[in-house]
Amino acid sequence: MRPFRYERPATAARAVAAAGGEAHFLAGGTTMVDLMKLDVMRPERLLDITQLEDGRYDFIDWDGKSLRIGALTAMATLADDDEVRRRVPMLSDALWLAASPQIRKAARIGGNVLQRTRCAYFRDTSYAQCNKREPGSGCAALDGGVTRGHAVLGTSSACIATYPGDFAQSLIALDAVVEILGKDGPRAVRFAELHRQPHSRPDIETTLEEGDLIVAFSIPDADFPRSRYLKVRDRESYAYALASTAGALRMDGDVVADIRIALGGVATVPWRAREAEEMLKGSSISEDGLERAAEAAFAGASTTEDNAYKVDLGKRTMVRTFLELARMEG
Amino acid sequence: MSETPDRMDFVSRRGLMKGGVAGAAILPASARAQTASSSEDADGTVPLQRMNVTLDVNGQARQLTIDTRSTLLDVLRHDLDLTGSKKGCDHGQCGACTVHIDGERRLSCLTLAAQAEGHEIVTIEGLGSENALHPMQQAFVDNDAFQCGYCTPGQIMSAVACIREGHAGSDAEIREYMSGNLCRCAAYPNIVAAVKQAKSGMEG
Numbered sequence: 001m002r003p004f005r006y007e008r009p010a011t012a013a014r015a016v017a018a019a020g021g022e023a024h025f026l027a028g029g030t031t032m033v034d035l036m037k038l039d040v041m042r043p044e045r046l047l048d049i050t051q052l053e054d055g056r057y058d059f060i061d062w063d064g065k066s067l068r069i070g071a072l073t074a075m076a077t078l079a080d081d082d083e084v085r086r087r088v089p090m091l092s093d094a095l096w097l098a099a100s101p102q103i104r105k106a107a108r109i110g111g112n113v114l115q116r117t118r119c120a121y122f123r124d125t126s127y128a129q130c131n132k133r134e135p136g137s138g139c140a141a142l143d144g145g146v147t148r149g150h151a152v153l154g155t156s157s158a159c160i161a162t163y164p165g166d167f168a169q170s171l172i173a174l175d176a177v178v179e180i181l182g183k184d185g186p187r188a189v190r191f192a193e194l195h196r197q198p199h200s201r202p203d204i205e206t207t208l209e210e211g212d213l214i215v216a217f218s219i220p221d222a223d224f225p226r227s228r229y230l231k232v233r234d235r236e237s238y239a240y241a242l243a244s245t246a247g248a249l250r251m252d253g254d255v256v257a258d259i260r261i262a263l264g265g266v267a268t269v270p271w272r273a274r275e276a277e278e279m280l281k282g283s284s285i286s287e288d289g290l291e292r293a294a295e296a297a298f299a300g301a302s303t304t305e306d307n308a309y310k311v312d313l314g315k316r317t318m319v320r321t322f323l324e325l326a327r328m329e330g
Numbered sequence: 331m332s333e334t335p336d337r338m339d340f341v342s343r344r345g346l347m348k349g350g351v352a353g354a355a356i357l358p359a360s361a362r363a364q365t366a367s368s369s370e371d372a373d374g375t376v377p378l379q380r381m382n383v384t385l386d387v388n389g390q391a392r393q394l395t396i397d398t399r400s401t402l403l404d405v406l407r408h409d410l411d412l413t414g415s416k417k418g419c420d421h422g423q424c425g426a427c428t429v430h431i432d433g434e435r436r437l438s439c440l441t442l443a444a445q446a447e448g449h450e451i452v453t454i455e456g457l458g459s460e461n462a463l464h465p466m467q468q469a470f471v472d473n474d475a476f477q478c479g480y481c482t483p484g485q486i487m488s489a490v491a492c493i494r495e496g497h498a499g500s501d502a503e504i505r506e507y508m509s510g511n512l513c514r515c516a517a518y519p520n521i522v523a524a525v526k527q528a529k530s531g532m533e534g
Contacts, residue, residue: 100510237509
């Protein structure tokens with residue numbers, strides 16, 4: 001690991017003022033310290049934000065049907081919150097099905113949504129080719145690599161690395177808003193606009209600007225008791241998704257009044273399947289209808305020999321999620 | 331608290347040697363070379379940074395001078411000679427380094443020692459004593475919940491927290507909430523049995 005300066009800014013405003021360039025924020029450290037050991041991330045200064053203003057950014061607040069969560073809330077705290085579990089189970093599911101208990105105690109939800117890909121060629125600096133690490137160097141995954149875990153949606157000829165997170169799929173499905181403190185003051189952006197598809201510059205992963213600190217997530221309409229996060233992986237626990245679905249449903253009698261579909265493990269960014277939602281809205285839930293919608297969700301898939309299975313797996317995961325939601329009370 | 335930890339210009343010879351040994355064990359050659367030439371800041375890279383910290387470990391305040399890069403695991407093992415916490419993968423994947431920070435289970439290999447300042451750290455050495463084992467330690471012995479024993483300190487620290495969190499309600503829940511601790515000898519069934527035995531001991 002390369003030497004770095006360690007600082008503990010006392011306030012968010014001071015943290016933002018100090019950030020930028022090779023000065024990065026440090027919260028739980030579960031991505032940062034890992035990738036610093038691998039020499040993938042090389043910060044010159046780490047700004048420890050875990051002690052900002054006595055826990056001011058560690059909160060879970062309901063106001064009517066709206067939910068606001070501080071960015072320094074630990075994954076475990078939100079996963080175990082009884083009211084969240086009851087009113088919007090997909091948020092809790094996406095967290096407790098992720099990582100390990102120890103990691104969930106350390107990692108904060110602000111950093112969680114910014115976690116870096118698990119692509120082996122990104123993590124292993126002995127591969128010279130990685131457009132995400134070294135723009136313009138090529139892609140070892142596309143150039144004969146093992147791509148079983150790689151993305152099929154939102155890919156480009158420069159990068160097919162999968163977005164690894166689970167929680168982000170629930171946030172994008174719930175139309176969450178990201179509250180940011182930046183060098184020019186506070187602002188809010190739609191969660192759906194936070195991540196950026198790779199295109200020709202996979203090293204630029206978000207629309208955040210230099211110094212931007214995520215301070216909270218807000219979900220204006222968060223009451224979705226009939227929601228879940230279904231995660232399919234190589235082993236039963238403590239593994240990244242091969243395919244997952246964050247699904248939420250509101251019924252008006254037999255008719256779908258509102259439906260939210262986000263897909264994980266299959267895309268380069270948190271992925272909302274809006275075409276599929278439109279096809280299902282206003283009709284009743286049937287297996288045939290779900291299969292047609294899933295077909296549309298994966299219509300733009302681009303596969304390799306290794307990861308072609310993800311198209312079928314992704315569709316089946318989506319269909320099963322909503323067949324199970326349709327059987328739930330709600 | 332000052333915003334920038336003091337940069338230490340003077341380091342005791344013993345501390346420097348210990349730090350050097352600890353560092354050498356974990357650094358790739360490229361990083362070592364950089365460290366060795368880091369007294370100058372000419373090429374824009376950051377020179378070696380040391381800072382003073384006071385860590386609360388097993389109820390004792392320990393004052394140390396550390397390299398900012400030090401993980402809590404390396405400080406525990408190399409500076410404080412608390413070698414019960416084990417280094418398995420060093421990347422947060424195996425759980426052998428699990429300790430308690432403010433009563434919660436955390437991975438000491440992914441925790442910078444600097445970040446642990448101001449928090450209560452408990453390691454396997456602080457959980458029980460040879461003459462008065464913690465109920466979880468006794469349960470691991472009673473249920474033969476290990477073979478080689480390398481993962482055991484991490485398993486025990488994690489298991490104690492698992493019960494405190496209320497995540498030991500069934501065999502399935504214990505398996506799910508112990509999934510961050512790998513056991514290559516696959517003593518898993520006996521570990522589940524030990525957690526169940528200790529649960530009644532800890533709650534009773």
